Amino acid sequence: MAVVWTRTNGEIFPQLSNIIFDRSHQKPHTRSTTHNMLLARVLLTSLKSFCMKLTKALTNVATIYRFVVRFFKEAIFPPYEWRELLNQCFTIGNKSLFLITFTCFLAGIVFTKQSQPSLASFGAESWLPSLVSQGVIRSLGPLITGLICAGKLGSNMGAELGSMQVTEQIDAMEVSGTRPFSYLVVTRVLAATLMLPLLVMYADGVALLGSFIMVNSFNDSSLVLFFNEVTASINYIDVTSSIVKAALFGFAIGIISCYAGYHSENGTTGVGKAANTAVVASMIFIFIIDLIVLQSLNLIR
Numbered sequence: 001m002a003v004v005w006t007r008t009n010g011e012i013f014p015q016l017s018n019i020i021f022d023r024s025h026q027k028p029h030t031r032s033t034t035h036n037m038l039l040a041r042v043l044l045t046s047l048k049s050f051c052m053k054l055t056k057a058l059t060n061v062a063t064i065y066r067f068v069v070r071f072f073k074e075a076i077f078p079p080y081e082w083r084e085l086l087n088q089c090f091t092i093g094n095k096s097l098f099l100i101t102f103t104c105f106l107a108g109i110v111f112t113k114q115s116q117p118s119l120a121s122f123g124a125e126s127w128l129p130s131l132v133s134q135g136v137i138r139s140l141g142p143l144i145t146g147l148i149c150a151g152k153l154g155s156n157m158g159a160e161l162g163s164m165q166v167t168e169q170i171d172a173m174e175v176s177g178t179r180p181f182s183y184l185v186v187t188r189v190l191a192a193t194l195m196l197p198l199l200v201m202y203a204d205g206v207a208l209l210g211s212f213i214m215v216n217s218f219n220d221s222s223l224v225l226f227f228n229e230v231t232a233s234i235n236y237i238d239v240t241s242s243i244v245k246a247a248l249f250g251f252a253i254g255i256i257s258c259y260a261g262y263h264s265e266n267g268t269t270g271v272g273k274a275a276n277t278a279v280v281a282s283m284i285f286i287f288i289i290d291l292i293v294l295q296s297l298n299l300i301r
Contacts, residue, residue: 052257
């Protein structure tokens with residue numbers, strides 16, 4: 001490097017001559033290379049993380065598919081666990097009955113109370129029993145019952161099977177020659193599928209009873225007249241769709257909750273995660289099934 005010394009105001013300053021080796025052209029090139037390397041590393045890490053998540057998601061889908069296929073296989077072919085099935089039916093109905101009664105009775109009162117002013121403003125207050133009956137039987141009754149059972153039964157199934165899985169009780173049942181999948185999973189899913197329609201019909205009746213009490217407070221209507229208007233406003237498609245929807249709700253709650261509990265891991269943390277997954281996923285699938293059934297009915301009507 002050549003240096004030229006000049007004197008200015010009694011001081012000496014070094015200056016670079018024009019013929020020296022200039023590094024100013026290399027610094028931007030170095031920064032650009034480093035930036036590109038960092039960007040490539042970030043993109044590679046993101047792509048690797050995405051591939052791992054996609055692989056895990058596809059693995060979970062395959063596991064769920066095998067789980068559902070195994071359920072239908074063991075549900076169709078003997079031997080059957082009749083005693084445990086009846087026990088689970090009783091447990092599901094007994095645990096949910098009081099909560100469904102209380103919730104649906106209040107729902108019928110609130111729905112009628114909110115609908116009455118709107119109909120009265122149009123002079124159509126006499127249509128109140130018809131409106132409430134269609135709303136309750138078509139959507140409100142099955143939806144409330146499904147959500148209650150998803151919260152009550154889904155968490156119970158997920159936590160119960162999850163605790164048995166992490167404590168290796170299911171492995172012990174397999175070693176002893178018992179069929180744990182048929183005894184634990186098939187019975188619970190079938191019980192939920194069978195009991196949800198019965199609970200929905202009961203919930204519809206309770207909600208309509210609460211609606212009648214509210215209607216009777218408005219215009220002093222009789223019970224016979226109220227239910228005559230109710231039966232005249234609904235048809236077999238409404239009742240059948242409500243029962244089918246309830247059965248699908250029960251199947252979704254049972255299969256999702258049992259899957260979450262049966263494949264839980266990581267100790268007590270996995271049990272809590274299984275219960276949480278069972279409740280959240282069951283509620284989401286209830287709304288999805290409700291939408292699909294509604295769209296299908298619109299095509300039929």
